[in-house]
Amino acid sequence: MRRRITVASAMIGALALFTLAGCTTDPNVSENTESAAPEETEESVDWFDQALFDKQDAERDVVPEGPENEPYLQYINAEFVDTSQFASQGAKKACFANASISNPWRQTGWITMNQQLQVLQEAGAISEMETRDAQDSDDTQIADIDYFINEGNCDVFIISPNSTAAMTPAVQRACDTGKPVIVFDRGVETDCPVTFIHPIGGFAWGIDTAEFLIENLNEGDKVVALRILPGVDVLEQRWAAADKLFEEAGIEAVDYFTGADPAEIKKIISDELAKGDVQGVWMDAGDGAVAAIEAFEDAGADYPVMTGEDEMSFLRKWKETGLTGLAPVYSNFQWRTPLLAAQMIFAGQQVPSEWVLPQSPITAEEVDEYLALNENMPDGHYAKFGGENLPGYPQVWEDRVIP
Amino acid sequence: MTATAPRTDAGRPGAVDRLARFGRTLVSPRGAVFLLLIVLLVAITVMNPSFAEPGQLIRFVQRVAPVAIVAIGQYFVIVGGEFDLSMGSVVTAQVVIAGNLIGQDESKIVPVTLFMFAFGALIGLINGLVVSFLRVPSFIVTLGMMLALLGAVLYWTGGAATGNPADSFREIGRGGIRDIPVLEILPWSVVVLAVALALAIWFARRPFGRTIIALGDNPVTARYAGVRVWWVKTSTFIISSLSATVAGILLVGYAGVHPSVGRGYEFTAITAVVLGGVVLGGGRGWVVAAAAGAFALEALFTLLNFAGVPSTYRDAVQGAIIILAVAYAATTFRARRRGRALETSPGGPPHAPGPDASKEQAAAEASARPAPVPSTPRADNDTKGGS
Numbered sequence: 136m137r138r139r140i141t142v143a144s145a146m147i148g149a150l151a152l153f154t155l156a157g158c159t160t161d162p163n164v165s166e167n168t169e170s171a172a173p174e175e176t177e178e179s180v181d182w183f184d185q186a187l188f189d190k191q192d193a194e195r196d197v198v199p200e201g202p203e204n205e206p207y208l209q210y211i212n213a214e215f216v217d218t219s220q221f222a223s224q225g226a227k228k229a230c231f232a233n234a235s236i237s238n239p240w241r242q243t244g245w246i247t248m249n250q251q252l253q254v255l256q257e258a259g260a261i262s263e264m265e266t267r268d269a270q271d272s273d274d275t276q277i278a279d280i281d282y283f284i285n286e287g288n289c290d291v292f293i294i295s296p297n298s299t300a301a302m303t304p305a306v307q308r309a310c311d312t313g314k315p316v317i318v319f320d321r322g323v324e325t326d327c328p329v330t331f332i333h334p335i336g337g338f339a340w341g342i343d344t345a346e347f348l349i350e351n352l353n354e355g356d357k358v359v360a361l362r363i364l365p366g367v368d369v370l371e372q373r374w375a376a377a378d379k380l381f382e383e384a385g386i387e388a389v390d391y392f393t394g395a396d397p398a399e400i401k402k403i404i405s406d407e408l409a410k411g412d413v414q415g416v417w418m419d420a421g422d423g424a425v426a427a428i429e430a431f432e433d434a435g436a437d438y439p440v441m442t443g444e445d446e447m448s449f450l451r452k453w454k455e456t457g458l459t460g461l462a463p464v465y466s467n468f469q470w471r472t473p474l475l476a477a478q479m480i481f482a483g484q485q486v487p488s489e490w491v492l493p494q495s496p497i498t499a500e501e502v503d504e505y506l507a508l509n510e511n512m513p514d515g516h517y518a519k520f521g522g523e524n525l526p527g528y529p530q531v532w533e534d535r536v537i538p
Numbered sequence: 539m540t541a542t543a544p545r546t547d548a549g550r551p552g553a554v555d556r557l558a559r560f561g562r563t564l565v566s567p568r569g570a571v572f573l574l575l576i577v578l579l580v581a582i583t584v585m586n587p588s589f590a591e592p593g594q595l596i597r598f599v600q601r602v603a604p605v606a607i608v609a610i611g612q613y614f615v616i617v618g619g620e621f622d623l624s625m626g627s628v629v630t631a632q633v634v635i636a637g638n639l640i641g642q643d644e645s646k647i648v649p650v651t652l653f654m655f656a657f658g659a660l661i662g663l664i665n666g667l668v669v670s671f672l673r674v675p676s677f678i679v680t681l682g683m684m685l686a687l688l689g690a691v692l693y694w695t696g697g698a699a700t701g702n703p704a705d706s707f708r709e710i711g712r713g714g715i716r717d718i719p720v721l722e723i724l725p726w727s728v729v730v731l732a733v734a735l736a737l738a739i740w741f742a743r744r745p746f747g748r749t750i751i752a753l754g755d756n757p758v759t760a761r762y763a764g765v766r767v768w769w770v771k772t773s774t775f776i777i778s779s780l781s782a783t784v785a786g787i788l789l790v791g792y793a794g795v796h797p798s799v800g801r802g803y804e805f806t807a808i809t810a811v812v813l814g815g816v817v818l819g820g821g822r823g824w825v826v827a828a829a830a831g832a833f834a835l836e837a838l839f840t841l842l843n844f845a846g847v848p849s850t851y852r853d854a855v856q857g858a859i860i861i862l863a864v865a866y867a868a869t870t871f872r873a874r875r876r877g878r879a880l881e882t883s884p885g886g887p888p889h890a891p892g893p894d895a896s897k898e899q900a901a902a903e904a905s906a907r908p909a910p911v912p913s914t915p916r917a918d919n920d921t922k923g924g925s
């Protein structure tokens with residue numbers, strides 16, 4: 136009996152450890168810099184990169200080139216690469232290694248991507264797309280990519296990496312097959328892909344949001360920063376930029392990891408409100424923004440100045456409460472671009488080697504417009520999803536059935 | 539503390555004696571968690587005096603309610619000698635069910651709530667029957683159930699948040715009776731917690747509740763005593779799943795729908811129960827102490843929030859404090875049990891350990907290490923019978 140208890144306790148302990156360990160992300164993920172990243176980033180936890188910060192800061196003010204009403208085909212400061220060696224006739228098979236669809240942003244993009252796929256299938260550019268979902272696991276995604284390389288019979292690899300450093304060798308192997316590789320969203324530390332598609336980036340997000348809060352707050356005011364999880368470059372860069380600007384402006388900012396759990400967010404805000412006034416809320420992603428606002432309501436406190444995301448739940452709550460807000464955007468329409476890029480590559484058209492898509496926040500003046508445009512969309516939908524001219528609009532996004 | 543004060547005055551207990559008894563209770567297994575809770579609450583109040591305001595305190599109770607209810611459910615399973623690792627995922631599943639099935643349609647609130655309770659009971663029933671009849675260890679059964687439920691939730695939602703259910707449904711977790719003097723608001727969660735706790739205390743004192751403890755203490759004697767083991771065991775799992783359902787309903791209101799709601803609740807609940815001095819493996823423990831364990835845990839998290847511990851090593855600090863607290867609870871428990879063994883001579887009043895026991899207790903308390911093993915052969919209750 137005694138031994139049974141000990142064994143059971145040990146099992147509980149071990150399981151708890153596994154659970155905790157499962158939550159950690161690869162600590163070696165470093166900034167996605169185009170210039171060779173110095174090796175020291177492997178050890179240091181400093182996500183701030185002045186060069187990248189300045190680059191993205193500048194890109195915020197660039198008017199993007201490309202077709203006017205198609206932001207998913209626009210580009211900023213592009214350097215084009217020749218793709219004539221890939222030019223060929225006929226419908227091609229695309230293989231898509233997806234990091235996950237475990238948050239509303241990725242789900243919205245995934246729906247949009249499937250509608251885009253339909254268009255290209257009808258146009259005869261893509262025959263089919265085989266997709267493997269890595270469910271947020273580096274190991275799974277490496278296996279997925281290797282499967283595609285060895286048995287996928289793929290004509291083009293589309294990869295949305297789960298993490299930066301861990302996925303680099305696998306992407307390199309895909310490149311070595313000689314077939315075109317397209318990477319989007321999070322980056323990798325190799326420039327072997329034909330094109331790397333992403334919105335301006337995390338630092339731009341951080342600058343937009345921090346500048347907005349600093350403008351609307353006074354020196355010495357307090358901002359609570361709600362962060363999803365550590366170790367993912369696009370998220371860490373958002374905070375790295377905002378944290379730096381807050382410090383320079385004399386804004387007191389405390390950050391918490393929430394795992395996007397609304398119960399956790401509510402506890403954090405309640406405790407902060409019990410400690411003293413909170414004038415601002417900064418989020419590295421809009422998931423859970425409503426819980427944060429509700430915590431202010433429940434505590435009977437004044438609404439904060441707040442930055443969320445272009446998720447409908449936040450836009451609606453923002454409108455309903457009339458708070459001073461900004462919805463930064465990590466352009467969801469980028470999910471259309473990889474398939475369109477594949478079409479262009481097989482047509483031998485040149486594409487930007489680093490395809491920087493526009494990324495601009497939704498301001499208080501624009502929020503009504505976006506609310507009206509997406510009136511019947513579910514709460515998890517993203518306003519700048521960019522699929523208005525695709526078949527199935529708006530029904531497919533309203534039903535939100537994950538393909 | 540004053541645990542060493544000997545019982546000098548014959549007859550009626552004096553003030554010193556009563557204080558001594560109080561002190562003893564606080565460091566005893568039943569009391570250690572309350573001592574910890576008091577220390578934590580005082581520390582929070584020192585750091586942030588406004589926490590002691592009634593309005594703030596009741597909000598704190600509201601926030602702890604779901605965890606405490608889960609801990610109460612887990613208590614019955616653990617004291618009956620098993621584990622329920624599926625509680626957290628039952629919470630998650632119920633949250634997602636509420637969000638998806640109720641939506642904005644208020645007429646669906648009652649049927650869906652009934653369905654949720656039926657679903658919760660079914661999960662408990664399956665756990666209990668598999669443990670009882672297929673003889674699979676509960677640790678594995680409920681672990682499997684946890685994964686199965688999480689997988690089903692992932693399949694259903696894709697792992698992302700869906701819309702919140704109607705506000706009137708969320709009222710039970712978010713709202714309360716307003717305009718109450720002193721408190722401002724009496725949250726429904728607090729009412730639900732009070733009812734759940736009262737029910738649990740009542741249930742634990744009923745013959746059936748005592749049977750659960752007897753079964754956890756020694757399944758063989760329980761069986762010989764004519765206990766229907768399978769039914770007692772299964773009912774503990776049903777209780778725990780139903781309590782997870784209640785917690786889920788409160789959490790939908792408090793927080794909203796997200797697949798991460800409820801994550802880790804099984805471990806929080808087990809930690810709370812152990813912190814409350816309940817023995818893993820069953821047979822000993824008090825349900826109120828288990829609930830207090832949940833309060834102590836949440837107070838700890840709040841303390842860390844108030845202390846401004848950086849988010850990067852917050853988990854490490856939490857873990858270290860939990861290990862220390864559980865170690866302390868376990869140490870005082872063992873010391874107490876050795877003390878009790880001496881005191882079980884016929885006629886000895888249950889609440890007045892002899893001078894020997896007091897000394898040992900004091901030693902244990904001072905050194906936070908187990909007291910020396912007494913020479914009496916009956917001392918070690920750890921050698922529980924059977925198997």
